[in-house]
Amino acid sequence: MASSLQLQFRLSPSTTPALLRHRPIQCATDRRALFDRIAPVYDNLNDLLSLGQHRIWKRMAVSWSGAKAGDCVLDICCGSGDLAFLLSQKVGSNGKVTGLDFSRQQLSIASSRQTSLSRPCYKNIEWVEGDALNLPFSDGSVDAITMGYGLRNVLDKRKALEEMLRVLKEGSKLSILDFSKATQPTTASIQEWMINNIVVPVASGYGLAEDYKYLSKSISEFSTGKELEKLALEVGFSTSIHYEISGGLMGNLVASR
Template identity: 65%
Template sequence: MASSSSPAYYQGSFLISSTPTRCYLICQPCSPRPHRRKQNGVRCSVAERRLLFSRIAPVYDNLNDLLSLGKHRVWKKMCVSWSGAKKGDAVLDLCCGSGDLAFLLSQKVGPNGEVSALDFSWKQLLVASARQDQSWKSCYNNIKWFEGDALNLLFDDTYFDAITVGYGLRNLIDKPKAMKEILRVLKPGSKVSILDFNKSTSSFITQFQDWTLENVVVPVAYTHGFSEEYKYLKSSIADFLTGKELEELAKAVGFSDARHYQIAGGLMGNLVATA
């Protein structure tokens, strides 16, 4: 599917078009949905979540480094490695945020590959685009930024050789629909690699995770003026799926295989599902 006329292409900008035979422009914000989800007493709509991630966009990278002591970079490299992306591939980074995984994918697929990076927050995309423009790595020129809806991907069927999702699936209202869309745009035999907080079945890990969020994450975010935004983390993890449930979901929507790996002592997890 492609637009009838192809608008101008702006490299390094989230306002992107590509050739009519490939992916095409998603230049308008997806409309806020009226649906609101209750999260342990917290009600959070799609529009509110978009606003949340837009507010934290300017400090998102610095806070990630600070809160994880830089370890999130290791976990993201693992996520990209599990995706199976290789030279010359067409890949998608879904819920791309400020672009960490997209930049890693760019290096994996090389100048002959292509990276599509999609997010619902245009402010996050502006940060990602600025990072692309400021980089000395020429391979980053193969990244195209899209503003759009992860539940309604405007890409052709069986288009991508690999897909990554970093800390995004947890924030989507309709996870089964998101997984179906991922499966639809993946080539048969290709993989999606989904990194996120792990909802552990271990009471010890859950208690440690809660303690870390309440005593480290929120206080540090408070010093940057974003304590309310980061309080959302705890409720979103509580409402997330366990590793086993993620595997079951992937298989239920049609993936041929799904494995969930616990990392960082069980605080994080990575689902790898094969189309």
């Protein structure tokens, strides 16, 4: 099953990744540089800023993906690997997990974590430097897809969803976790207050205040849950539902091919 994934790049667990075949990545250069820059403290910041709640949300996202033992699954915008590690536990040693990201620094940290955590099931994970808008995998080759906090950062959300639809097998699901664009004024105010008074000040302690100021803008420009549901159906998914999490501050889109 795993052989159907045409990987363009494999990350060595202990070294800077070596590119086997290059395919240009469509992304804003400054956004890619941002994720490379924050990579060393990304996990610590996630724990601090969410009070550890992001780990619960990620488990929910993996559960909604429908991944099961023996599956071949894909985590897009995998970052330092949280969702990929959870997926690995789901699919087991007979399954296959591919974590894809455009940030080489994030992939390097994910690979280092894979080595240091040293769980037997984590041997089923491959790390790929690649483009969410041009997935280097064959049609209908993936049993489930997850994406955590990545859809806001792609240049073309429709194209990203079309690519996910293309590589998913018939009847399989994608599960996309992200900040939710609040439609209620109260929730929007709370979200903005948290970013300005908690997220940015905490990030400033790591010298990353300017890097994290992009959050508010990226959320305000993001689609609402209903808009994401509609977009998924427009590109060809058979079902689509957006779940609100933590009072609407977070959301998870689940769509079936």
